[in-house]
Amino acid sequence: MAEENSLTKYLSFPVNREGWLFIALFAVVAWVLGQIWGLLGWLGFFATVWSVWFFRDPERVTPSRDGVVVSPADGVVKTVATVAPPAELGLGDKPRVRVTLLRNLLNVHVNRVPVEGKVTKTVEVAGVFDDASRDAAAAENDRLGVVVAAANNRPVAVVQVAGLVVRHISNDLVEGQPVKAGQRAGIARFSLDPIKDLVKRFKGEASAETKDATKASGFSLGQLVTRVDVYLPEGVAATVAPGQSIIAGETVLAELA
Numbered sequence: 036m037a038e039e040n041s042l043t044k045y046l047s048f049p050v051n052r053e054g055w056l057f058i059a060l061f062a063v064v065a066w067v068l069g070q071i072w073g074l075l076g077w078l079g080f081f082a083t084v085w086s087v088w089f090f091r092d093p094e095r096v097t098p099s100r101d102g103v104v105v106s107p108a109d110g111v112v113k114t115v116a117t118v119a120p121p122a123e124l125g126l127g128d129k130p131r132v133r134v135t136l137l138r139n140l141l142n143v144h145v146n147r148v149p150v151e152g153k154v155t156k157t158v159e160v161a162g163v164f165d166d167a168s169r170d171a172a173a174a175e176n177d178r179l180g181v182v183v184a185a186a187n188n189r190p191v192a193v194v195q196v197a198g199l200v201v202r203h204i205s206n207d208l209v210e211g212q213p214v215k216a217g218q219r220a221g222i223a224r225f226s227l228d229p230i231k232d233l234v235k236r237f238k239g240e241a242s243a244e245t246k247d248a249t250k251a252s253g254f255s256l257g258q259l260v261t262r263v264d265v266y267l268p269e270g271v272a273a274t275v276a277p278g279q280s281i282i283a284g285e286t287v288l289a290e291l292a
Contacts, residue, residue: 054090061086092145095284097217102292106281107149107193108263110138115273120266123158136263146220147284152185154212167198167262179204189268196262217284
């Protein structure tokens with residue numbers, strides 16, 4: 036009975052509101068393909084199921100103790116390094132611990148607030164849509180940064196870096212907004228732009244801007260991931276290690292207390 040309840044909980048989940056349009060489009064395309072050839076219809080069906088899975092928005096149980104910094108995204112820890120934060124965050128150039136997370140197309144893409152406090156800055160930086168796993172992606176790719184001032188005005192910053200497929204990063208937070216650790220902060224999702232770009236390239240109509248935005252030569256698995264960089268306050272160490280799987284809103288990345 037316990038295993039049955041666990042499976043039911045795993046398979047029963049809400050879907051983020053931004054996903055319903057895409058799910059409907061996938062379903063319509065699947066039906067049309069099925070009219071052409073049954074096998075294509077089945078492929079479309081599985082793509083529709085995947086789109087539902089992609090936009091799932093499960094509830095999370097966030098640790099209630101003070102001073103915890105939780106993961107803002109599902110995925111795996113790529114690196115834990117001490118680096119200077121990007122200039123757009125306004126945190127100065129003194130090195131601090133950065134935890135880099137990668138999530139693939141099967142991970143939950145709803146983002147969570149990492150720490151209780153107040154949003155002091157949100158900033159979008161235009162860039163390319165390239166392999167997000169590259170070290171250079173932190174400075175070159177399209178990205179969205181959010182800074183939250185935790186207790187004693189200690190800033191925790193999150194920078195979401197777009198990839199080739201998952202390009203759109205929505206942000207539900209505004210500057211001055213009080214937030215709780217683990218609350219929903221937006222979603223990273225795919226768009227129709229990659230398909231449009233491929234059509235333009237096939238027709239020879241790609242603009243210089245489009246070519247620059249998809250400058251990678253060839254295909255790499257890194258183009259299927261998105262990246263999330265978490266910058267901790269000065270003097271705070273991470274409690275996770277490279278290769279560790281993490282859950283948004285639940286896995287503790289650091290302790291401020």
